[in-house]
Amino acid sequence: MVLGAGAAGLTTALCLAEAGTPVRLIADRPPERTTSAVAGALWGPYIAEDVRVLSWGLHSLGEFRALSEDARSGVRLARGLEAAASYQPPPDWVRGMDGFAHVPRVLLPAGFVSGWRYTAPIIDMPVYLRYLVGRLAALGVRVELVPALGSLDAVAELGDVVVNCAGLGARELVPDPSLCPVQGQLVVVENPGVDEFFSDYPGCDQPTYVLPQDDRVVLGGSVRTGVESTDPDPTICAEIRARCAAIVPELATARIVEHRVGLRPVRPTVRLERVVHRGATIVHNYGHGGSGITVSWGCAAVVLDLLG
Template sequence: MTAERTIVIIGAGVSGLTTGVALLEAGLPVRLVAEEAPGLTSLAAGAMWGPYLVEPRARVRAWSLASLRAFEALAADPATGVSMVSGIEAARTLVPAPDWSSLLPDFRICAPEELPAGFASGYRFTVPLIDMPVYLEYLLGRFHKAGGVVQRRTVRSLGEVEGASVIVNCAGLGGGDLAGDPGVRPIRGQHVVVENPGITEFFSEDTGLSSDLLCIYPHGETVVLGGTAIDGEGGLQEDPETARAIVDRCAEIVPELAKAPVIAHRVGARPTRSEVRVEAERHENGATVFHNYGHGGSGVTLSWGCAGEIAESVSTTAAP
């Protein structure tokens, strides 16, 4: 492919890096442009596979399954930061099994004695847990190894991107601004990382639409505790009161967490939209723009599925 047919990806979060890897490994040259690599929002993620309040349903199911298969394969290599972990998602009311439960072969209803006090229903299953700092460094290394180039700078408009016939908009919250799409909004998330007191299984509460989440994600020597989902807030400053409340909620499930030393605080703003946007359009500068943003809290879960769809489309668009 000639230089003037170079593909430029905007954004180096999990969506941008995964899309870059998919394109490079399809034999296409890629230049990635971002303020930070890896992106800060993705670094703040928990992260457990599972479609979380995201649409459109049919496409989300296909993207989620593709990512599940990719993570299952990656879990064979400890260096990726991906592991297959068993655990329980429970609710304090009777909650039906989620749509995606049929994708997991070991998904089952919990017996009452398996649930913590105060919980009325729950399910046990095994899914990928992703240690995001480790995983994003793995993705970045894989991107470089495949020949990808990273340029650190801020892109304020698609018109600034020169020398590309294909642009992939993976800019997260900024993706809406670049696309002239006012439908993207932040949902603030905060996590606390503590030393692992011996937890080997995850626990997650189905809290519905509450802004207060409860999740316990073990990653070897550490545990990520969550969390929050504050709609419309995008500030990234750590809130000590929120952090204490997160630890307290999680310690109700695992009392040992109350005294676990705190290692780090992570704050991010999930780029949320009524529907994930994965589609192409022609820009006025002549480039074909593939949009890949608006994943909300499911960016990791959808990452390989969305990347694969875009790589297939770009390969067709960029064919000689």
């Protein structure tokens, strides 16, 4: 049994099913209504302090590179620029990315003093989630919608083995008061011809990133700890567009297609462990912060190991 239909739940269920394990996948909301559905999503460690995130992310990187060869997946490899407003050496993981190269200051956008280019996966999340659902369906696994479960006792009654991929929902379900929502807002606009991504570095509460996805561009972003609303804030929207237009001027007048707001499930460390509760084996796989997509395949592989 896998609980949750976001990236963690779908990926974990798929890995288990492809390994020959009978899988039942249940969730209180469909994939298109999960936090994963409103993610950017550029592969890379983000809003996650756990030192294990990088190794899990590198495992996922190999999977996403392979998925980029399938046009149906919503995954593609894109070249782009990461830049910092103060001198910053590139993180070690960036140096190992395809096409890594330092960029001279004179070639950086105004206000940035150090930067580098590399190639990384960009994932069109609505397309990608449908792709995972399709692969699961081909194996006879479908998402079963059920009312939200109220406790870990109720989870234990679902079966002998349950993988908890409930995301922020684990705060009440487990319960786990260490989980904290960190709101993020994105603006999606028509693509005026952008084909490379941009991301500032390091992370801050007003990050700037431009993620082209075919005929649309995802603009970000925001980091608001403890904010639980999923309603778009017009002021934040305007600030995001202004910051992104400073990088790509054509974005200033691009037609807005949609607003996205999600709650990142942040925890001091990712909870990825096997426990026994009321006689049931429960594997917790939640608390991935802003790196849920980045670590999804790596964490699913650990779940398989934990279940033997």
